[in-house]
Amino acid sequence: xxxxxxxxxxxxxxxxxxxxxxxxxxxxxxxxxxxxxxxxxxxxxxxxxxxxxxxxxxxxxxxxxxxxxxxxxxxxxxxxxxxxxxxxxxxxxxxxxxxxxxxxxxxxxxxxxxxxxxxxxxxxxxxxxxxxxxxxxxxxxxxxxxxxxxxxxxxxxxxxxxxxxxxxxxxxxxxxxxx
Numbered sequence: 001x002x003x004x005x006x007x008x009x010x011x012x013x014x015x016x017x018x019x020x021x022x023x024x025x026x027x028x029x030x031x032x033x034x035x036x037x038x039x040x041x042x043x044x045x046x047x048x049x050x051x052x053x054x055x056x057x058x059x060x061x062x063x064x065x066x067x068x069x070x071x072x073x074x075x076x077x078x079x080x081x082x083x084x085x086x087x088x089x090x091x092x093x094x095x096x097x098x099x100x101x102x103x104x105x106x107x108x109x110x111x112x113x114x115x116x117x118x119x120x121x122x123x124x125x126x127x128x129x130x131x132x133x134x135x136x137x138x139x140x141x142x143x144x145x146x147x148x149x150x151x152x153x154x155x156x157x158x159x160x161x162x163x164x165x166x167x168x169x170x171x172x173x174x175x176x177x178x179x
Contacts, residue, residue, distance in 0.1 A: 001040065002031055002067075003051040018048075019067055021059050030066040075158060079149055086131025089154055091115075091123050092144035098137060099124060107133040113157055115165045125157050125165065 002019040005027065015027040033054060040051045056072045087110075092098045102109050110127035125147060128134045137144070147154045156165045 001051045001053050002033075003048050006047075015065060017067070019059065021057075026059075026061060026067065028061060028065050028067045030064075031069065032067070033069040035069060035071055075155070078158065082127070083149075085129075086134070088128045088131070088134045089125060089147040089157060090128055090137075090144045091125050091147050091153065094122055094124055096141075096143035098141040098144040101137070101141065102126065107137055113160050113165055115153060125153060127157075 001021075002017055005014060005016055005018045007014045008016045015029050017028050017031050019026040019028060019031065033052070035054060035057065037052050037054045040053045041049065042051070043049055054069055057069045058072045058076050060068045060070070062068070090098070101107060102112075108129045110129060112124045112126050115123040115125060128137060134146075147157075149155075153165060
């Protein structure tokens with residue numbers, strides 16, 4: 001749900017729009033919403049007389065404090081649920097210290113999925129399933145990196161059915177930085 005911020009009329013430095021999603025309030029400069037919406041009239045409310053309602057929406061606020069509302073996909077729902085639960089996707093080399101720790105069940109994790117990278121390099125991706133484990137693993141091991149939700153490999157992990165992810169050699173996310 002979002003509405004115009006009346007305080008913007010008094011002070012132009014205050015963002016023009018107020019968005020309310022899942023109990024959180026965001027103040028943004030611009031809203032792009034190209035999905036179906038409806039209105040909610042609240043004539044007895046002293047603050048806001050009406051709002052625009054949207055359902056099943058993914059909210060992304062960029063570095064310019066501009067909000068973009070898009071349709072929420074099943075993959076988005078899973079990713080957001082995993083983030084809320086503290087699940088973190090990581091990438092590492094086979095045989096690395098973190099790999100040995102995961103095989104020894106030092107940390108609870110999801111199934112391993114292999115990536116065959118450039119120059120016959122192989123990497124493994126899995127999810128650490130406990131937020132505290134991520135903290136401890138980060139302190140103890142430096143042989144992995146956290147894969148971000150906007151990376152191709154993050155998204156491919158969810159779609160890989162046979163435990164293998166095909167590397168895209170033109171993908172800027174291809175992990176060449178490991179030694």
